[in-house]
Amino acid sequence: MSGSIWNFGDILDELGRYMSADQPALIQGNRTISWPEMTRRSNNLARALRARGAGTGDKVSFYMRNCPEYMEAAAACFKARLTHVNINYRYLDDELVYIFDNSDSIAAVYDPAFRESVERVRDRLPGVKIWIELGDAPDRPDFALSYEVLTQEGDGTPLGLDRAGDDMMFLYTGGTTGMPKGVMWTHEIWRQSSLDSMRKIYGGAPSNMEEHLAFVKEVGQFGRQLPACPLMHGTGLFTALGAMLNGGAIVTLENTETFDPAALWETVERDGVTAMAIVGDAFAKPMLSILDETPGRFNLGSVQTITSSGVMWSHEVKQGLLKHMPQVALMDSFGASEAVGFGMSVTTAEGGTQTARFTIGDSCKVFSEDGREIQPGSEEPGFIARGGAVPLGYYKDAEKTAKTFRTINGVRYAIPGDWCTVAADGTLTLLGRGSICINSGGEKIYPEEVEEALKAHDEVIDALVIGLPDDKWGQAVTAVVQPQPDASVSEVFMGENQLF
Numbered sequence: 001m002s003g004s005i006w007n008f009g010d011i012l013d014e015l016g017r018y019m020s021a022d023q024p025a026l027i028q029g030n031r032t033i034s035w036p037e038m039t040r041r042s043n044n045l046a047r048a049l050r051a052r053g054a055g056t057g058d059k060v061s062f063y064m065r066n067c068p069e070y071m072e073a074a075a076a077c078f079k080a081r082l083t084h085v086n087i088n089y090r091y092l093d094d095e096l097v098y099i100f101d102n103s104d105s106i107a108a109v110y111d112p113a114f115r116e117s118v119e120r121v122r123d124r125l126p127g128v129k130i131w132i133e134l135g136d137a138p139d140r141p142d143f144a145l146s147y148e149v150l151t152q153e154g155d156g157t158p159l160g161l162d163r164a165g166d167d168m169m170f171l172y173t174g175g176t177t178g179m180p181k182g183v184m185w186t187h188e189i190w191r192q193s194s195l196d197s198m199r200k201i202y203g204g205a206p207s208n209m210e211e212h213l214a215f216v217k218e219v220g221q222f223g224r225q226l227p228a229c230p231l232m233h234g235t236g237l238f239t240a241l242g243a244m245l246n247g248g249a250i251v252t253l254e255n256t257e258t259f260d261p262a263a264l265w266e267t268v269e270r271d272g273v274t275a276m277a278i279v280g281d282a283f284a285k286p287m288l289s290i291l292d293e294t295p296g297r298f299n300l301g302s303v304q305t306i307t308s309s310g311v312m313w314s315h316e317v318k319q320g321l322l323k324h325m326p327q328v329a330l331m332d333s334f335g336a337s338e339a340v341g342f343g344m345s346v347t348t349a350e351g352g353t354q355t356a357r358f359t360i361g362d363s364c365k366v367f368s369e370d371g372r373e374i375q376p377g378s379e380e381p382g383f384i385a386r387g388g389a390v391p392l393g394y395y396k397d398a399e400k401t402a403k404t405f406r407t408i409n410g411v412r413y414a415i416p417g418d419w420c421t422v423a424a425d426g427t428l429t430l431l432g433r434g435s436i437c438i439n440s441g442g443e444k445i446y447p448e449e450v451e452e453a454l455k456a457h458d459e460v461i462d463a464l465v466i467g468l469p470d471d472k473w474g475q476a477v478t479a480v481v482q483p484q485p486d487a488s489v490s491e492v493f494m495g496e497n498q499l500f
Contacts, residue, residue, distance in 0.1 A: 005209050006191035007163040008078035008245065012039070014209060015216065015247050016158065023221055024249040026068035027271050033068055035247070040156030042072050046080035047159055048150040049107060052130055056081040059103045059170065061128075062232065063087040063096075063118070064111040065256035069134050069147060070231045071240055073109050078187070079159055082107075083168045085182070086232040089114060093121050095180075099172055100125045103182055103395065109147065112137055118144075170395060171234050173337035182395035183337045193389035194242055197341050200362065201331075220246030224302075227277045228253065228264055234337045235309045239277035261286040265298040272302040280311035281455055282462060288317055291324045300325050309333040312452050318347045334358045334430060338404055339386040339414035343428045358428045363388035366422045367415070371408050377424030381431060384420050385413035438467030438475050445477055454479060459487035 019025070019035030026033040033041070054060070060082050064070055077084050085103040087096065089111075096117060100108065107130035110118050115133065119141065122128065133140050136148040165188030172180045198205040206212040225243035227236035227250070240250050251271050255263055264287065267273065278284055284306075291298070303325055309332075318330045326349040334343035343358025360366075366374040366382040374382035390412065393401030405414055419431040432448040447465035454463035462482040467475035483489050 005165075005212075007165055007167055007187045008075075008169075008191075008241075009081065009159075009161070009163050009167070009187075011209075011212070011245050012042070012075055012079060013158045014213060015039075015245075016043075018213060018216070019221065019247055023247070024224075025244070026072060027224070027249055027251045028068050029254040031068065033072070038072055038075065041151035042075040042079060043156050043158060044154040045073060045076035045147075045151050046082075047154050049076065049082060049130065050080050050159075052107075052145075054080065054082055054107055054130065057083060057168070058107070059083045059085050059105040061085040061087050061100055061103065061105040061108040063089060063108055063114055064134060064232075065089060065113070066227065066231050066236070066252040067111070067134070067256065068250075068252060069109070070252075071244055071250050072151075073147075074241070075244065078167070078169075079161070081161055081163055081167050083170055085170045086172050086237065088172070088174070088180075088232055089230075093117065097121050097124050098179055100128055102179075103170060103172070106130065108132065109134065112140075115141065168392075171237065171337050173234070181397055181400060184392040184395050186392065189389045189391060190238075190241075191245075193340050194238075196361070196363065196389060197333075197344070200341070200344060201346075216247035220248055223248030223275060224251055224271060224273050225249070225275045225277070226251040226253070226264070226267065226271075226273045228259070228283055229277055229279045233279075233310075234335075235277050235279055235307075238340065239275070239307060243275070259283065259286065261290045265290060265300065268303060269299045274302055275305045275307065276303070278306060278308045278313075280308050280313040281317055282311065284308070284313055284317045284321065285461060288320045288324075292320065295324070301327070303328050305329050305331055307331045307333055309335050312448060312455065314452065314455055315347075315352070316456060318352065322347070322349050332358070334384075334418075334428065336414075336416040336418070338416045339390050342384050342386055342418070343430075358430065360422065360426045360428050361386065365413070366420060366428070367408060367413075371406075374422060376422045376426055379421055381419050381421055383415050384418050384428065385415045387411045387413045390414040438465075438477055450477060450479065454481060459484045 016039035021034050021036050023035045024032050025035040025038040060077050062070060074084050085105055087099055105128055108128055109132045111134050131144040132147050133144040134147045136146040140146060166186045169185045170182045172182045174180050195205040206215050223243055223246060225239055225248055227240045229236040231237050231240055243250055251273055253263060253267055306328060313332050330347040332345040335341060341361040342364055343360050345358045364384060364386050367385050368374060368382050374380050393405050404416060420428045422428055438445040450465040451463045454460050460481055461484055464480045466478055468478045470476035
């Protein structure tokens, strides 16, 4: 046992001793992996990685879509004291090479669907010594080990390692400028951050392993979390990780290449999903459309919460979802790869808040660019900052770490660059990321505000707003709009700025 009670591997070892065979851990379609089975398989995989040279702190890249193996392999890494590295499966060869190389990955777990990409780049990655392909395909390349064989190799018992709270998990974020950066989360810091959120929502949180196991027995083991968004992004990974550490089940959709809202609701009904993670209106709008088109088609009584983070989730869409699921709490989380818990907005059938408005987190403040604290009610825009449980910084990038993780008045904060205003009652109104703020004629224009207005239009499905070079104004506000299929489209002019 480690000196920290919040090492993920230690928590999973404790859960492995408690959870019974009738408790599912991973569900995808007709495939269910029970908690004892996942415990045995992840222990075997963890031991196999260390037997093949992976040592404490070494990095393992995850190059796969949503599947049971993603979180199972993550559990194996936590138990083996290895560091998870997320790979965006949409990256092209040079970007893949950059992530593998920048993270110093010595091992990679990949989906057979990405085999051709792996074969193209692996000669450029001499540091990756262990390649593991999911499944056990007969045509598996000679350089790759079989994931399934490794999970069956051994007796499935715990590794018995002395772990620590400063074991790490990386979350690579593309950000808005430059190459992706690896945010370094320790197990202890991430867990403390999630407990902060739990205290905000429920008024309390476990303070030791005994209390945590009591929570698991009373509540956690009954949760079934469906990350509709990719696990290789923070929203999907963090919500799934929370469910796993609480003894719940993680449900993944069978169609992982495109988002099928009808299949999502069918899965919710079949598997009794209690919680979902989405990314704003991009998911919520098609989810609502299916429900509106076929009211009463799905039994959605199991759903208790839907959590969104990362982009706008409009008030109108939330209200539409609540008409079909009045029992659900819609939780809009304001966070970033560099910190969670900036703010929270909860909407229920009894009421909620306006789009992009959040209740500020207890460890958060708003600062000006020169480090002056913005006074609530002043209407002056500033940067949101999160103190307390924040990551160590960016891996191998001291310069960017110094810019984002700043010490102000003796307190270390994560300041990813999100602009907001803070009302007299402490309510935040999110304006947008500073690095994509549009400067038009000296005026600061936040793309998210324009996108919010466009998406509220009945004939608009989605919109992306950017600033393009303009001889007169410096930058012109320009929108790329996805209209409804039956919408009539024409050029629209707003003053000197043209919207297409």
